[in-house]
Amino acid sequence: MTDIKELLLSRIRDVADYPEPGVMFKDITPLLADPAAFTALTDALAEIAEGAGATKIVGLEARGFILGAPVAVRAGLGFIPVRKAGKLPGATLGQAYDLEYGSAEIEVHAEDLTADDRVLVIDDVLATGGTAEASVQLIRRAGAEVAGLAVLMELGFLSGRARLEPALRGAPLEALLTV
Numbered sequence: 001m002t003d004i005k006e007l008l009l010s011r012i013r014d015v016a017d018y019p020e021p022g023v024m025f026k027d028i029t030p031l032l033a034d035p036a037a038f039t040a041l042t043d044a045l046a047e048i049a050e051g052a053g054a055t056k057i058v059g060l061e062a063r064g065f066i067l068g069a070p071v072a073v074r075a076g077l078g079f080i081p082v083r084k085a086g087k088l089p090g091a092t093l094g095q096a097y098d099l100e101y102g103s104a105e106i107e108v109h110a111e112d113l114t115a116d117d118r119v120l121v122i123d124d125v126l127a128t129g130g131t132a133e134a135s136v137q138l139i140r141r142a143g144a145e146v147a148g149l150a151v152l153m154e155l156g157f158l159s160g161r162a163r164l165e166p167a168l169r170g171a172p173l174e175a176l177l178t179v
């Protein structure tokens with residue numbers, strides 16, 4: 001494992017049975033609290049954004065905001081928040097989905113994405129892939145192109161990658177860590 005992967009992995013805390021029995025929660029708050037690790041993560045994701053030719057970063061509420069916003073600044077790109085339903089004040093597009101522990105609906109401001117945009121989606125964890133799949137559908141419905149999806153950590157045993165592949169239509173899925 002490379003030094004950066006070891007650093008990132010060492011700053012993710014496993015919390016058993018959160019938020020419900022049977023879930024091993026991957027807590028990124030120790031990583032966020034370590035400036036060397038957070039900077040290394042931001043740099044690695046910004047490099048992916050540049051390689052993908054992205055014109056905008058979409059961050060998925062809430063942890064995708066924390067990771068995606070500094071990446072957008074570092075890469076010189078706009079940041080678009082995809083929020084849980086009911087939080088955005090303007091005209092929105094919405095998409096319902098299931099996740100490892102429940103179901104939800106996400107929304108984006110329809111005017112934030114155009115046919116000229118190539119969007120990199122950023123989140124902390126890819127679990128079942130439900131959230132990421134819904135975001136890809138939302139971006140396409142807004143008329144923009146999906147440049148790819150980048151996550152800090154993929155939970156391989158939940159098979160999110162296989163679920164996402166048809167929705168991605170060849171766009172890359174980059175996971176810095178896979179467990």
Ligand SMILES: O=P(O)(O)OC[C@H]1O[C@H](OP(=O)(O)OP(=O)(O)O)[C@H](O)[C@@H]1O
Binds near residue numbers: 132
């Ligand atoms: O691949 P999935 O099964 O869809 O799960 C992954 C999603 O679950 C978590 O977010 P959560 O909805 O818990 O929201 P939060 O970031 O606001 O805590 C995580 O940050 C991803 O967005």
Ligand SMILES: Nc1ncnc2[nH]cnc12
Binds near residue numbers: 027
């Ligand atoms: N096990 C997990 N840890 C952190 N975030 C998650 N989102 C969905 N499953 C998760």
